[in-house]
Amino acid sequence: MAKGLDVGTSFIVLSSEGGDGTVEYKDFRDAFYVIKPTTPIASKMIEKGLAGKVFVKDTDGSYIILGKDAIEKAVERNDSAKRPMYRGVVSSKEKDARRILSYILKEVAGKAAKKGEKLVFCVPAQPVDQEDDDFDVGYHEDVVKKVLEECGYEARAINEAEALCYSELANDDYTGVALSWGAGMVNVCVMLNGEPILKFSTTKSGDWVDRMAAVATGETDSVVQAEKEQGDFTIAKPNDNQVLAAVATYYDRLIDYTTKQLAAAMDGHKALPKFKDPLPVAVAGGTTKAKGFVKHFEKKLVENGFPLPVKEVRHASDPLHAVARGCLIASQIL
Amino acid sequence: MNTDQTLLAVLSFGVGYAIGSLDNIRRSLKGSDSASFVSEVAREQKQAKKKISIDEAKYVTDISTDDLESKGGKIGVVSETNDDISSAANKLAQLKKMKG
Numbered sequence: 173m174a175k176g177l178d179v180g181t182s183f184i185v186l187s188s189e190g191g192d193g194t195v196e197y198k199d200f201r202d203a204f205y206v207i208k209p210t211t212p213i214a215s216k217m218i219e220k221g222l223a224g225k226v227f228v229k230d231t232d233g234s235y236i237i238l239g240k241d242a243i244e245k246a247v248e249r250n251d252s253a254k255r256p257m258y259r260g261v262v263s264s265k266e267k268d269a270r271r272i273l274s275y276i277l278k279e280v281a282g283k284a285a286k287k288g289e290k291l292v293f294c295v296p297a298q299p300v301d302q303e304d305d306d307f308d309v310g311y312h313e314d315v316v317k318k319v320l321e322e323c324g325y326e327a328r329a330i331n332e333a334e335a336l337c338y339s340e341l342a343n344d345d346y347t348g349v350a351l352s353w354g355a356g357m358v359n360v361c362v363m364l365n366g367e368p369i370l371k372f373s374t375t376k377s378g379d380w381v382d383r384m385a386a387v388a389t390g391e392t393d394s395v396v397q398a399e400k401e402q403g404d405f406t407i408a409k410p411n412d413n414q415v416l417a418a419v420a421t422y423y424d425r426l427i428d429y430t431t432k433q434l435a436a437a438m439d440g441h442k443a444l445p446k447f448k449d450p451l452p453v454a455v456a457g458g459t460t461k462a463k464g465f466v467k468h469f470e471k472k473l474v475e476n477g478f479p480l481p482v483k484e485v486r487h488a489s490d491p492l493h494a495v496a497r498g499c500l501i502a503s504q505i506l
Numbered sequence: 507m508n509t510d511q512t513l514l515a516v517l518s519f520g521v522g523y524a525i526g527s528l529d530n531i532r533r534s535l536k537g538s539d540s541a542s543f544v545s546e547v548a549r550e551q552k553q554a555k556k557k558i559s560i561d562e563a564k565y566v567t568d569i570s571t572d573d574l575e576s577k578g579g580k581i582g583v584v585s586e587t588n589d590d591i592s593s594a595a596n597k598l599a600q601l602k603k604m605k606g
Contacts, residue, residue: 186582193590196584196585196586198582211508222577224579236574240582274569314563318566318569319569342598493587497591500591505595505598506598
């Protein structure tokens with residue numbers, strides 16, 4: 173028995189093999205919101221109001237609401253929920269974030285079925301568009317590994333987009349390109365016969381769309397996120413709803429930016445072989461769920477001079493679980 | 507001193523001079539070899555010194571979550587899909603094996 177774990181900025185997804193050719197997923201929204209009562213009476217009232225929600229009580233008496241309940245509570249209070257991770261990694265400066273991420277990871281992964289059970293989790297690649305001391309993949313990997321080892325697992329990290337290749341390129345002899353569009357970043361991997369030959373990331377994705385649309389419309393990030401996930405909009409198309417109109421516009425800019433970064437990072441790269449056949453490009457992640465994403469991305473790839481021959485752009489059949497599925501496949505052989 | 511003795515003396519001096527010169531050349535060559543050897547060792551040591559670095563990876567301190575008292579519902583939404591990943595895993599394993 174082995175498991176896969178997608179440790180994402182927006183979602184944490186555990187994957188494991190069920191019985192008779194099934195895969196089981198356990199998803200949890202990676203968010204929290206803190207309410208600190210000022211009086212004992214207020215504390216009792218708050219706790220009563222949180223009935224049915226997922227939350228914990230801290231030693232200082234504050235309530236930490238977790239998951240989608242945190243986003244709902246933040247929206248209710250015209251505020252933004254917090255994230256234990258930022259741009260794909262746990263913040264090395266935010267002490268609370270690390271503790272809350274640990275709590276969520278322990279709850280989602282649970283105890284290992286037996287000591288030393290294998291678990292493969294994903295980490296992002298180094299970004300090509302930002303030099304940031306706070307972006308420490310090594311530290312992030314060590315934190316996640318430590319938490320999982322405390323749960324009894326023998327944990328091993330692989331790159332997020334590499335996991336996506338394992339999930340989506342089986343019918344292409346594991347040769348092609350995969351892009352994982354998470355909330356915090358876009359991770360890219362070029363694979364040749366099962367071997368990753370180029371991995372990198374860019375630091376703008378779904379959260380950037382939310383932030384920019386929030387600034388443009390005067391709403392909070394959580395309100396924009398909720399509108400984006402529930403509303404009806406098509407990328408680069410006008411919309412009567414001002415929040416969704418802003419979201420559709422920033423999506424267009426995000427795809428344009430990312431495809432330009434792809435072309436710049438890959439053009440003439442020494443590690444890339446001359447592929448004799450056009451390559452499939454697989455995309456997945458919550459950000460790819462927007463209407464018109466694949467078509468728009470395909471168009472921008474051509475416009476911005478993607479340097480490799482492309483056979484097709486393929487949307488993962490289960491875009492929210494594809495990375496966790498890839499981690500599970502990797503856990504069977506690594 | 508007769509002519510033969512003079513010739514012998516000159517010849518002896520000549521041979522001695524030649525041996526001395528050759529020895530000087532040998533010594534100077536040996537000297538330059540050891541000098542270049544010493545500089546080579548010094549260069550290698552310098553290079554080796556450059557490669558030595560200290561591991562500055564940030565230490566992960568203990569992360570206790572015991573003080574967080576669970577109050578609400580259970581974490582995580584569980585779903586199941588029909589999906590046999592064994593063929594994909596076998597194919598990948600074969601490719602990795604071929605690559606050695």
